[in-house]
Amino acid sequence: MRRCEFFRVLGGIVARFRPRRLIVVAIAVFALLPIEVSDAGWLPDFFKTSSKHAKSPKRAKPTRSAKLAKHRAPAKHRATRLAALGPVALPPSVLRPAAGKCDPATFRIVLDVGHTAESEGAISARNVAEFAFNLRLARQIEETLKAEGFAETRLLLSEGKARPSLFRRVAAANNLHADLLLSIHHDSVPNKMLEDWEFEGKKSHFSDRFSGYSVFVSRENPDFGTSLRFAELVAKEMKAQGLQYAAQYSLPIMGSNQHPLLNKETGVYSYDELIVLRKTAMPAVLLEAGSIINRDEELAMDSPERRNSIASGVAVAVKEFCDPRWALLGPL
Template identity: 85%
Template sequence: MRRCELIRVLGGIVVGLRPHRLLVVAIAVFALLPIEVSDAGWLPDLFKSSSKHPKAPKRAKSAKPARLARHRAPSKQRATRLAALGPVALPPSASKPAAAKCDPSALRIVLDVGHTAESEGAISARNVAEFAFNLRLARLIEEKLKADGFAETRLLLTEGKARPSLFKRVAAANDLHADLLLSIHHDSVPNKMLEDWEFEGKKRHFSDRFSGYSVFVSRNNPDFKTSLLFAELVAREMKAEGLQYAEQYSQPIMGPDQHPLLNKDTGVYSYDKLIVLRRTAMPAVLLEAGSIINRDEELKMDSPERRNAISSGVASAVKEFCEPRWALLGPL
């Protein structure tokens, strides 16, 4: 039985039901329906079926990521549940095709490895360059995304000094016609906050004052709305992994490194002038995975367990970005 045929059956069932029973039926049916039925506006049709003068529902416009393709077919279990309801006549309003969804095999994600071998970024409390942390984590994220079917994932390695390399990576991402960019970094603190300590017989610098991940977007990105959507998904997955976000960026003590906190629950900040976020032609997000200048957190960031947690969280965020309602309901 085709999905949309169910609408007329439901309309007949709910006629004459009391309001509170009608709500219970609607909720129960929603649990049985495949995702595509909600796209066709079945819930408004269901409630309007008992009206004397029903009106055709308007299709809502929804934001979709670039490079959309058809949604995967419903699972066998979903189809079995629908088939059990039996055949009915197909209403004319149900003949419209379901909205297209993201195709994981076609979605092109660029994983930008922050900094370069010539300009290595921050130096950890134990004298390890940030670039080494970034590259190792980005490769693991790439591996997980490809294993999840995102075959078009690209690892972006850039050469050169700091500022010129920023424009190079933006140009490379744009040339790849990417649908989404995620820049991978590890955090430090302004130099004025650094303290001295001795490690392996040599003087090093550290700051145990702050820790945690943070996620940045630019309100000047050409697709800020989608950038923010993906940033929220990444941040929520980090939080779901039991991680805490770095709160210092909203504090005046950070001086010029202070940034507006867009979501105090998840740790999403705006960094409007950052080149890699505002100059890219696609939605772009920057993830500071954790603080490597914090001596305790550096050890955690160097552990397979923490890298696995972060990379798994990013992979889950990408899957939800691609198929949001499937991620919400989960398998039936």
Template identity: 75%
Template sequence: MRRCESIRVLGGIVAGSRLCRFIVVAIAALALLPIEVSDAGWLPDIFKSSSRHAGPPKRVKSARPARSARRNASPRPHRTRLAALGPAVLPRSALKPASSACDPSTYRVVLDVGHTAESEGAISARNVAEYSFNLRLAKLIAEKLKAEGFAETRLLLTAGKARPSLFKRVAKANDLSADLFLSIHHDSVPDKLLEDWEFEGKKSHYSDRFSGYSVFVSRDNPDFKTSLSFAELIGKELKAEGLHYAEQYTQPIMGRYQHPLLNKETGVYDYDELIVLRKTRMPAVLLEAGSIINRGEELEMDSPERQNMISSGVATAVKEFCDPRWAILGPL
């Protein structure tokens, strides 16, 4: 009898050591998991599969079958232990990219430079055209994305008058088979809110009443839900950089420029009438990076520090959008 007990104990130790080795291998596999694999449930499934093949010890019977049945009827959330982070509860969809099989090297982000050289958009408090701000920031975002491996990033420059140029840029983005469309702009206010002042001997206009970034999406976009997901990532990252969003779009004083706020935490607004958001055949977002009609914020928008904050925030949002694991684990 004692010899049998010893054999059973020894067998348990050997089985335990095999299980330990299996767990170590599984965790290592998780760390090396390629980007294309997106189902967070694969690790628990391995354990389930292993248990099915190995089977329970032949002489051991469940003492409480009823409790075991209840557990199987109400499965708990999958838990994946991340190194140095403790246990993290992740739903099965948490690691699913917003776009299927996003490979940064082939994923095409189109950065639309708002307005044109012929139709320059808003004029800043110091008489600088919005188009200049848009072009500079879009170039910086493109550089950061390419440095992060998004080699197919495209800068979209359009010529011509305002409204015809909108349809041109939509057609170009669709022809490029873009995976993601982001239009870069800088904000102003309705004319009725402008005040007069003089800068360097020239008459100009300003409004120091409002400031901040804004993110817009359209419910008429064929992929509105994905557009909204990306917009919220941008807002979240800009907020993490210490920036605040412009709240005036909810106020009646904005008149026809008043828009519903979809997320009061991230500053995402609904703007259904925007052609570049409605007519593009891919997820599309428009970013108003900041107010250039506000004299203080104009100076900030002109600084390398602010430009770097915004471009870094947008690049991080694109990486998260491509692979949500990046937000949890950092660079993969």
């Protein structure tokens, strides 16, 4: 489409909307354009003021070699120019080139069920193993993703003791040639924070001090940038479900379990040494869905309603990761 023809079409569209919706329309149009058009460098000129054009001296017409150099500029340079404009209200995924969108029918996400039947992870306030919580939630997420068209979703169950099973699950994920890995866990607290109580006549432990979800990435993952982008989407959807993130991981009281908080708004942390995040060949994210050592939250995590809510949030995050335009326009 030639430049003048584009502006005639865009003018007709804009005339139908109120002024306060103009920016949303412009963003939607830009998102739907082929990436070659946006790279050509003329669309951003539309957003410059006429006064600046009037005061600017006329520049010489760029040579063919200069145009080619501009077209081949790395994506990170374009992102730097965007960052110079300051914070924006759009999620980072919207800046992802449209050419990178995936086909849900062939996109393969591996859902790693945290821990194993032999090494069950944390024990809840009511003496239920974390592995049981992880498996139920992972199966619900699998069912929801497949219902949304992600037919290649794979559930990953590992066997054996804790550390050896970590390397086996990484090898299995890599052999599946997955595009993305999401490891499902449920949270507890360090032993020094536990308190004693009895449940159904059995001695147990609890800590009602902390609650909430948390999302982890490793800066040593071979594709940390993509891992972080998906982590942000997952965390954003957890927050949209009305959930709060677990803030304790940034506190000194956590000792060796303290981790850097990468986003204080959504609860994304870095956990660089975690094998399942660091050694996988694909982008990887770990979700602590909630605390099962907190007595009230354990009951919530055990409910079908909470599992459905989390699974729906993960599905929305995957859809937006697969095609950023979905966040602006809904299903296409």
